Amino acid sequence: MEHKVTITEVAELAGVSKSTVSRYLNQGYVSEEKRERVRAAIAQTGFRSNFFAKRLKTRESKLIGIVIPRMDSVTVGRLLSGIDRILAPAGYQVLVLVSQLDQEKELENIRSLQQQGVDGIIVDSVGITAEHAQLVPQLSLPVIFTGQQYPGLICIKVNDYQAGHLMGTYLRELGHTQAVFAGVSESDRAVGQERKQGFVEGFCAGSPEARVTFVQTGFDFLSAYDAASSMWSYHPSVIVGATDNISLGILRYLHERGIRVPEQVSVTGFGGYDVGAVVYPALTSVAFDFELLGGRAAQAVLDRLRGEKVDLTGVSPVSLIQRESVRDLRQPFTSPVVNGIML
Amino acid sequence: MEHKVTITEVAELAGVSKSTVSRYLNQGYVSEEKRERVRAAIAQTGFRSNFFAKRLKTRESKLIGIVIPRMDSVTVGRLLSGIDRILAPAGYQVLVLVSQLDQEKELENIRSLQQQGVDGIIVDSVGITAEHAQLVPQLSLPVIFTGQQYPGLICIKVNDYQAGHLMGTYLRELGHTQAVFAGVSESDRAVGQERKQGFVEGFCAGSPEARVTFVQTGFDFLSAYDAASSMWSYHPSVIVGATDNISLGILRYLHERGIRVPEQVSVTGFGGYDVGAVVYPALTSVAFDFELLGGRAAQAVLDRLRGEKVDLTGVSPVSLIQRESVRDLRQPFTSPVVNGIML
């Protein structure tokens, strides 16, 4: 309320100089006696140091800027959790800016962040462009990308190839040979290219009769649902959605048509979201550890801030979550045993 | 990179004074000729004004702080979208801090935000305490709460009572009389008290045979799933989950037990999330317009910043999304017509 209390007033009240108060606030070097007087004065006045003045001097904000494409995403939530888990103990705060999936706004947010004096930036980009690559070196502060990759930039991302490969291998070993991969545009390198390629190579490895048909869709339920009839027309033994959301749209379509999963066709996803556990059949999926990913990204920023070099790319573990939507073709069909939600 | 260019250097390069450059950057009042010279100098040097120095002078950050309980929530995402939609055109930026559902951290975040000089704060609180009420007036800046209510504080929230009432009325008119309300603890005033009360009053209005049984659960799939057998034991005509997630857990349980929805029992939720459209049967729900809510909250901050008074509480419209999970008891059962995803 009322008057904004400054360091000067604290000093007067404590009967010491501004410098002493400043020292008290920072390194130390204050006698026990004055230390106590300053402490009392601060408590009494409710003094809080002016953020801007402090930053103007120190040239250090203890702020890490985060640019994310959108908020309404479980993935992003996990990522931020992981970031915060590392940054908070290190005394850094997080400043989050949302790009609304707009690439122009993403660039704008990065600039804005640097202008606001953050010490480093983590960008969960939807697509790194040449403009990104050009902008980053001009910023003269650590910028770490997640989710996508780009030569010359520091990118920490999940290993989409490995995830795809894991799923492909799993399905092949269960006797599947005819797959439809419901993927997204190749303009998305991580999901559209690497995840798919990993799947294809894992699925086809040493299996000459294996065949993968690609059907393109968007990231949302609806476009997957709309493309599902086309997928089904290939009579696959398994439909592999590139994301859990895609798979959910497909599942919905199959259910409407009375096509039983996994009896008539298996369905799998990527992401390992909780919601995959409550649908029926519960969705088998490859889960990514986005929290770990966020932690790695945060650690990379911290390392760079300390002047250490970090690898240009890093990866994060993936794991298979076996639920109910996949049929083991080596055995006669038996209805999956359902017993509770398998998170 | 290299040297941080300041307003002084721009001035020298343009052959004008610092003030002229400053004026160029702000209101105007610069001759056409010098304006051009300054523009060129800025372009040449790549000058960007120092955020901290500027804020130190103006005492205005053009920053609105947002405190949210968590990131991995669709609700929160919508809310932020709505906030940004109002704030951005007004020249304000948004600084988001996440409290990880920790009430102590929430308070901490609010303090931290004010210390960092934001002009106003929006708090999507999980629970407003006396400590909140005590802290807010000390901040001497506009603080708007969403999601929860507290006397004396400015709270913009969805009308949970109305939402519950809407659902209650709808079900009653369809001939339902035996309901189980799968709710959360009354310590959550919005969901645990108001939403439930609205439902009960809407459901029972003028219907002497109506009965509502309350079963308590948590907010997650799993606890709803675990409590579902208890709910079913009352043989209700409809189970009303206090949130869509709760309903999804219940749906999963009913499916596992082979209990057909809506033939044997209807199920409804609150929230109107998209995922409710892809499960089967698609979930009938009351949707809240969180984007509008965010917009209202942002507008309230702006109004307060202009010195205008705003109402202590505001509401936001709710709407019923009729999908497939509710049976019309006034008619013999017919399988719901499914044709596409009903978002």
Place this chain on the structure above:
DNA sequence: CTGTTAGCGCATTCAG
């Protein structure tokens, strides 16, 4: 319309 003069609140030399 423009340059000069003062600080904003704090951290930091530099002499004590």
Place this chain on the structure above:
DNA sequence: CTGAATGCGCTAACAG
């Protein structure tokens, strides 16, 4: 260990 003095980069009166 401490206080006085000096800007950080910018904006805002103030006289031109």
